[in-house]
Amino acid sequence: MEMHKILAEKSIDPKRLCEYLDSLGNEARIAEVGTMTAAEQTRLFEAVKGFMPLNLDYYAPSAGAPLQEVIHHGKNSLPLFSRFQKRFCLPDRKTSVDQRWGYNHQPLSLITGPGYFVCKVAEAGEVVVDYFEVPPGKPESWPPILDNSARLSRFIYYHTRDYLRGVSKNVSIGRATRNGRLMKNWFVLCREGR
DSSP states (O other), X not given: OHHHHHHHSSSOOHHHXXXXXXXXXXXXXXXXXXXXXHHHHHHHHHHTTTTSOOOGGGTSOTTSOTTOOEEXXXXXXXXXXXXXXXXXXXXXXXXXXXXXXXXXXXXXXHHHOOOOEEEEEOSTTOEEEETTSOOSOOXXXXXXXXXXXXXXXXXXXXXXXXXXXXXXXXXXXXXXXXTTEEEEEEEEEEESOO
């Protein structure tokens, strides 16, 4: 696959990768991004620093309806259970206009908890998925809101923040932190339907 060739180069060319990913159809892009390895994710996160500034509309457009779900398919750098989705929505409260709300959808959610978060703009064109906060509302179809200190969520989401950088029109890359310290955990997201 062309993506892996670009990611294998000594110096990753973010512009070339962006153009390639943007040239793919939605299903092909989701499938190809889902094959990205942990080593590729690690290198890509550093390679795209400052390349494509992000805003909240990237994850759920402000022109959309409040509480309308926008799905981003994810692949993390963990050896097991690496597929998931981050689902975002536009808040339904004017006091939350500078936020997006969301949760992690994955097969083990009943055990690990939904991992609710509030998404905000961070520094230097990055966006942060903040698990220190849980949203005050959600779409009806989403699971009940659960604090991230409950159940096994405490070991996965509690006191974590994910920092996201832009890769292409539909793809972003993130790295997790816990209590402000970098973790060896990266993930790539691919927005559905655009």
